[in-house]
Structures are given as C-alpha cells and as structure tokens.
Amino acid sequence: MDDYPKILPLDHLEYMRLALSLAQKSPPRRTNYRVGAVLVDEGANRILSTGFTLELPGNTHAEQCALQKYSHANDVGEEDIGKALPTQAVLYTTMEPCQTRSAGNIPCVERILRTLSHETRGIKTIYIGVKEPTTFAAANAGQSTLEQAGIVCVHVPGLEDEIIPIATAAGSDLGIENTNIKTASGVTLDETQKTLVGSVLDLFAGRPSLKKLALWDDDAVFEDNITIATGRKQFEPQWYGLQTAFSEIERLHHEVVSAGNPIGMDLKTRYVTKGVSKEQIIASRVNIFYDKDTGKISKVQDKWGGELPDSSFKNVSVEQLFSPWWWVHYGEGWAWWLWSFTWDTWWWQAMRNLNSVSVPKMVSVPKNDEEDSKRGQNTYFYLNHPIRWIRLVGVIVAFDVYPNRVIMTLDDSSGLTVEIFCRKQAHMASVVDTTVDCHGAIKLNKDYRLVDDEHLYTTNEGYKVDVKGIDLGSIVKVKGGISEFRGEKQVTLERISLIRSTTEEASAWAENTTFYQDILSQPWVVSKRRQQEAKIAAEGLAREREARKERKRRKKKIEEKREHKAKREQGHDRKKFRRDGTSEQVAEQRGQASRQEEGAKSSRRQHENRRNQST
Numbered sequence: 001m002d003d004y005p006k007i008l009p010l011d012h013l014e015y016m017r018l019a020l021s022l023a024q025k026s027p028p029r030r031t032n033y034r035v036g037a038v039l040v041d042e043g044a045n046r047i048l049s050t051g052f053t054l055e056l057p058g059n060t061h062a063e064q065c066a067l068q069k070y071s072h073a074n075d076v077g078e079e080d081i082g083k084a085l086p087t088q089a090v091l092y093t094t095m096e097p098c099q100t101r102s103a104g105n106i107p108c109v110e111r112i113l114r115t116l117s118h119e120t121r122g123i124k125t126i127y128i129g130v131k132e133p134t135t136f137a138a139a140n141a142g143q144s145t146l147e148q149a150g151i152v153c154v155h156v157p158g159l160e161d162e163i164i165p166i167a168t169a170a171g172s173d174l175g176i177e178n179t180n181i182k183t184a185s186g187v188t189l190d191e192t193q194k195t196l197v198g199s200v201l202d203l204f205a206g207r208p209s210l211k212k213l214a215l216w217d218d219d220a221v222f223e224d225n226i227t228i229a230t231g232r233k234q235f236e237p238q239w240y241g242l243q244t245a246f247s248e249i250e251r252l253h254h255e256v257v258s259a260g261n262p263i264g265m266d267l268k269t270r271y272v273t274k275g276v277s278k279e280q281i282i283a284s285r286v287n288i289f290y291d292k293d294t295g296k297i298s299k300v301q302d303k304w305g306g307e308l309p310d311s312s313f314k315n316v317s318v319e320q321l322f323s324p325w326w327w328v329h330y331g332e333g334w335a336w337w338l339w340s341f342t343w344d345t346w347w348w349q350a351m352r353n354l355n356s357v358s359v360p361k362m363v364s365v366p367k368n369d370e371e372d373s374k375r376g377q378n379t380y381f382y383l384n385h386p387i388r389w390i391r392l393v394g395v396i397v398a399f400d401v402y403p404n405r406v407i408m409t410l411d412d413s414s415g416l417t418v419e420i421f422c423r424k425q426a427h428m429a430s431v432v433d434t435t436v437d438c439h440g441a442i443k444l445n446k447d448y449r450l451v452d453d454e455h456l457y458t459t460n461e462g463y464k465v466d467v468k469g470i471d472l473g474s475i476v477k478v479k480g481g482i483s484e485f486r487g488e489k490q491v492t493l494e495r496i497s498l499i500r501s502t503t504e505e506a507s508a509w510a511e512n513t514t515f516y517q518d519i520l521s522q523p524w525v526v527s528k529r530r531q532q533e534a535k536i537a538a539e540g541l542a543r544e545r546e547a548r549k550e551r552k553r554r555k556k557k558i559e560e561k562r563e564h565k566a567k568r569e570q571g572h573d574r575k576k577f578r579r580d581g582t583s584e585q586v587a588e589q590r591g592q593a594s595r596q597e598e599g600a601k602s603s604r605r606q607h608e609n610r611r612n613q614s615t
Helices: 012-023 062-073 078-084 108-117 142-148 160-167 191-204 232-245 324-342 347-352 369-377 502-520 528-580 584-614
Strands: 036-041 046-052 089-095 123-130 152-155 216-224 227-230 246-258 263-273 279-290 297-304 380-382 385-387 389-401 405-411 417-436 442-458 464-466 475-485 488-498
Touching: 012 036, 012 046, 012 062, 012 089, 012 123, 012 160, 036 062, 046 062, 062 078, 062 089, 062 108, 078 108, 089 160, 108 123, 108 142, 123 160, 142 152, 191 246, 191 263, 191 279, 191 297, 216 232, 227 232, 232 246, 389 417, 389 488, 389 502, 417 475
Parallel strands: 089 123, 123 152, 216 297, 417 488
Antiparallel strands: 036 046, 036 089, 216 227, 246 263, 263 279, 279 297, 380 385, 389 405, 389 475, 405 417, 417 442, 442 464, 475 488
C-alpha cells in the first residue's frame, strides 16, 4: 500500500500541495509541462491513486498515469474504470487537463469523460491549480468541455506562483553548471543525454539539488566501491553527503567515451576530507543508464579504477570459503582503498559508514526548493569569504512589472547591469464579477481570490518590500541574495531604499568601499575560540532538535491513547445499547408493555379497594 500523507477532509489546498510535490518528480522537458494529479475518494477521504507527467513509459500525462495505475490496481480496463470508481471520486490536478494532444495520444479530458460511462460513478468534480498556458497549444478548452459534460471544475487558489515555475521548468532551468561537456572523437550526445551527463557531473562535484535529482527514477540505483544505494531515500543522501564529507571537490578531467545506453564517461576527481585535509584523487569509469521513454536515470555506476569490488559469493567455491588464503586475498582489495584513503584519521570511521543504510540516518535531504537553496547552493566565494548577500548602489535603467513579480535592472557603473527580482505580495479578498446571461440579465458573482497589492512585494525571507516611488532613473541601495534564472545570475531582493541626494549616494559608495577594504580584502580566519563556540552551538541545536522530536513522539502517543480510549468507550456504549435494546422500536414495545402492566396493577388495586369497602 502506498504511503500517502494524512490530509483532513476537504482540505483542498493540502491535496493540491501533494499534487505539486508529485509534479516536482517529473523530469524537465522542453515539450512537456510538469504536472501532478491525485485521485481521491472524497466520501471516505482516501487517496485512490497518484500520477505525474512521464511517470509511466511513453509520453504520459499526470491524469493519464493516475487513471492507468488505478485501473491496473483494480484489474479493469481503462475504458471501464468508471465501474471501479467510488460514487464520490474527485481529481486534483496542478494544471487544467489537456483538450488536444499529438497524434496517437488520447487527451486527458476524454479520459476523464470516459469515467462517466456508469450512471452513478465516475469523476464528477475536478480541482485545478492553474489554467494551461498557451506554450504548446492554442487556448485550452479543457475546463469548458468538462463543465459542458456536467463535471464541476473548481479553482484552488494559493499555489500559482509555485505551480507555474515547476510546470515550465526545462533543462536550462535545472541550474546545471557543467554545460561544457567534453566528448571523445566521434561521440555525439543528444539534448537529453547532455542534460543527464551535465547533472551527473554536478552531483560528482558536490552540487546536488532536488531539481537535478528529479531526473532520477524513484527506484534508481547508485553503485560505487563503498555502497549500493537503491531507491530515492538511499541515493539522495549519498549525493548530499558529499557536501558534509569533503571541504574541496575538484574535477580534474572528464570525457564522454560512449553515447549509447549506458552513457560511458571517464572521470578524475580530487577530494579533500573535511577536518583532516586528507587529499585523494580518484579516477573512475562512470556508466549512466537511463530510460529512453521517460528520459530518467535508472542507474549510475561509479567504477573506481574501472572496476567494482566483487562483494558477492556467487562464484566462490566451498574450498575457497574454507581457505584462509582466499579470505586474505579478498580482504586485501577492500583494505587497500580504505587504508589509502584516510585510514590514519578520525574520519576513517565515518567513511566506513558511508553506505546505503547509515548515510540516510546521518545526512538530511531538503524537503523543498526553499530548503535546498539554504544548504549553500546559492553561496559563492570572494577569495576565501563565503558570500550569501550582496549590496549594490546604482541607477534603475529598466523596470518590468509582471503579474506575479517585478524585475528591475540596475546599473552600478561596473560596466554590466544586474537584474533585481522580487515577488508580488498577495492577499485574499472578495471579488465581484458581473456576467450577462442569454436573456440580458446581469448576474453578480462573488468569489474570494488572491489579489496583488500594487506596490508591495515579498522577499525569500518573508519580509515586505514597498517599491512605491521607485521608477526609471531612481538611484537606489539594494541588498539581496544571489539566484539564477535560465543560466543568468540575478539578485533576489531583500532590502531596497531610495537615495534622494548626492550626499546619500556618496555615503553609500563610501560604505561599500570601506567594507571591501576592511573585510573582503583581508583573509577570513576563524579562531579556535570561535570554532569551539560554533561547535557548542551546533551541539545545542542538535539537542534541541532531538528534544522537539521527542515532544512530537510523546504528543503523538498521547493522541493515540486518546483515540484508543474513545474507540473503546464507543464500543462499550454500543454493547450496552445492544443489551438494553438495539432499536427504538424495541424500546417503544418494552415501554408499552411496562405501561400496560402498571395499568393492570392499578385496576387490581381499585377492584380490591371496592371489595373491601363492600365487605
């Protein structure tokens, strides 16, 4: 049974968040939107099936995958899926279902309409995150077609700014840094292969991200000389663990020698272990296996020295197992690379634990892109100074306003211009629309929607920024983080202030110059005292984290006890009710019999009283 999250009944936003998390698993393609879908029994509040674009073989859509998986699980054909659906089946999808597709593919709208073949069953309601953009087709009439067939389409607001970037992310939006791929003579890679090779080179360079790892199948395998990691929960920590284990990772050489399946690549990398500065150069042959239908990686082999150690006993004879010389020879191979790596350091014990079981317990994987960016993906260096925030002073030479963001172009007199990016601040508000029916009557429709504030924008840290008064020609002082969009660096706005005089401008330039001379130009040295303070702080955070987990466990245990007690009391009440009478009719009959008996007793007492009086 799939491990679906527990969501409260009719919590449409949380169901849409689940669909969005599924869309993130879809491999980025220039010819597809990344969409997620969740099929739900709304009456029982139970998830029936899920799907995302290209999850199944072929050019499959999210709704298609969810329906096909459900029909397969219930052993019915997709055309008869309506018979197997519950009466209150609903569908959540991050994007409006498609009305038209390329030749040979059935549109998702038609697949949904098929479910209505049974009178009382089928999908009667669809919850939609956003309308389909017109990138790949003309205006999509999917929603109107569904509504004409009697299916209710409901827009779930609140996630538009997240759905669109994920849906439209292509290979260039993955943040792949290694785009200059060297190939051997006569070897040519297609676009999909270039994307896969570039992402794998980034992973080996210690630059993982959730977007790059979305190019892997959920059950993909990573294999090298110290681990065989199977499944997303095992191979993702392996790549994020490189950031924890090594202070320096330098690629010395790479060359793609084969463009088949697997893609073969020679790789030579220099690693420096954290804490002990132990250096090791590893030359290896990397094989990248991938599914041609989905474009996803199914397996990556990293063969040190061109080979993997044979750790199985399938080719070992009984005589060898009982031979001490065989065990010595077998152990020498493993002992050699362990000893040659860092055997004489305290880190050696940690390296021995870098395997598929222990690494996920030691290395945490970010849950979303926001957490991912805070792990150092957007941290750069000037000399040996880590740079996360930058300050700029300059004039606004372009000011572009979009539905959900603003992009200002700043000229800081360096010879280049810099783009400043910021998202719009939105709030829920009641909106009244007027429509005219076929008889000419005006109808007022009141709805609650996300409405953009005219001048307010929000930063990644959650602060509000007011850009009122800032326009072309304004001189401003800006603070922000470094981000990347389609291969170009840009500043994500955090603070902005308007400079109103030449005195303020000169002061701002002097402040930046002083910071450069006194801070950036001097080597950054962390004293032993500061290192000790940081270690104590980190240990304190770890203890606090464990304490929070323990509190959550206790709270969950208390809630489970309460639920168990409530169920037990409810069962006791049902048993008591069965003993006293299992229906109102029985209770009424017993009451009537009791009243009749009381009336008979009263009649006998009256008869006895009259007889005594006569006597």
